[in-house]
Amino acid sequence: MAKKKYDYLIIGNSAGGIGCIEGIRREDRKGTIAIVSDEKYHTYSRPLITHLLEGDVDRKGMDFRPRNFYRKHQADPYLGFRAQNLDVKKRSVSLVGINGNSGNRETLRFDQLLIATGGKPFIPPMDGLDLDGITPMITLDQSVAVKKRLGRVRNALVLGAGLIGTKTAEALSHVVERVTMVELADRILSPVTDHVSSALASDAFRGNGVEILLNTTITEIRGDDRGRVAEVVLREGTVLPCELLVLAIGVRPRTDLMEGTGIGITSTKIGGGVDVNVDMETSIDGIYACGDCAHAHDFVTGGMKLLPLWPNAYVGGRIAGLNMAGSPHIHKWATNMNSVDFFGLPMVSAGFMLKPKGKGFLEIVREEKGSYAKVILKKDVIVGLIMAGNVARAGLYLGLMRNKIKTTTFSQHLLADDFGAVHMPDEVKEKLKQPITVIE
Ligand SMILES: Cc1cc2nc3c(=O)[nH]c(=O)nc-3n(C[C@H](O)[C@H](O)[C@H](O)COP(=O)(O)OP(=O)(O)OC[C@H]3O[C@@H](n4cnc5c(N)ncnc54)[C@H](O)[C@@H]3O)c2cc1C
Incomplete structure (x- = not known):
């Protein structure tokens, strides 16, 4: 049985896995990379599968990266292979071919590993x-x-x-x-x-x-x-x-590969997620995890939690890749941020949806026919946002939220029609001008 060794091994060929390849290659042009998935396809945008169903997009339109991606990034794709028997001491994993690949078996060894195995339906x-x-x-x-x-x-x-x-x-x-x-x-x-x-x-x-x-x-x-x-x-x-x-x-973290290996997994009421630090490393040196299978740092609550969202998986993977390649970065800008559109009704939400019990929280609401906006403040800092119908200023509120800006002097204008820079003190305007570095 062949035993290939890679500097970097990635399990999961979706948002997290691709982010990781891009993070590694920003720092390391030479290290060997393999990416494994039991789905046999070129990397695709999972949120588009329902659009494929209704014929809104075709398979090609779902590609998350161009077809020459693996070649360009010098990454060996093992697509249609399930990874199992992870051995964190021997730093190896066995691959079993599925569907058209059945019968194929291989063992891969690695120096560093990213687990981006995503979720499984409940x-x-x-x-x-x-x-x-x-x-x-x-x-x-x-x-x-x-x-x-x-x-x-x-x-x-x-x-x-x-x-x-x-x-x-x-x-x-x-x-x-x-x-x-x-x-x-x-x-x-x-x-x-x-x-x-x-x-x-x-x-x-x-x-x-x-x-x-x-x-x-x-x-x-x-x-x-x-x-x-x-x-x-x-x-x-x-x-x-x-x-x-x-x-x-619902979707639960897919952690079967890690069970019994010694990699820390914390149970939550929606399933166990792999424990990571803000640099995306698990409890085992050189083994990282990200995306739907892992916890992530929520900048609103300050805790680690499951955030099963595409951008969280990509950014987490990219940060893991940068760290694996020796460039220290942390992932601290995630939260349950969503932007969706149903039948032409745009909706944006982030942070808390309902005012938490406890002191210091305040809710400001504006409701009109067909449109709704709400911000939740904690000690004058935005910690929750919901907009539906008219989402025109969502970026501004998210900027205030991420920068943890105290809205004390302008909170009465927050949901006004003309709310904007004119209501804010100069230092806030200056702060908002500086781009947030999501990948730190
Ligand atoms: C219908 C739908 C709509 C969505 N809409 C949105 C949206 O609007 N906005 C948003 O932010 N998010 C959305 N999401 C969620 C988003 O798709 C996920 O958060 C994201 O795909 C997670 O990426 P990931 O890299 O963690 O894992 P995944 O995308 O789940 O990919 C993990 C991959 O690893 C493979 N794998 C797992 N275990 C093994 C193993 N042992 N061996 C080999 N391969 C393995 C899996 O088969 C899979 O291919 C949606 C999801 C769905 C299903």
């Missing part, structure tokens, strides 16, 4: 999950498989109305007759909205024909005599026909 135990037509929606293959069966689908049901569920429901609404979202919480998009902004998003969905059922879930899945999903039963007994059921209840 699937609650339920009878009927093995029926044809039930799928999560987190990979290109899943999107292509759903697209292929669309001709047979009149009723699609999406379980879960977070970011992935809502994006899937919007895409399906353009290609399927009837789409229903079923959500256990009392609002859609709960991680990135409050009740008012969520209601605006719900109006956009309902206005475009998507049915939303809140405070409920599926208790039974029934199939037809050909083993295909046919209908679901909701908690209160309602029966809904569906020929496609997308499970979008």
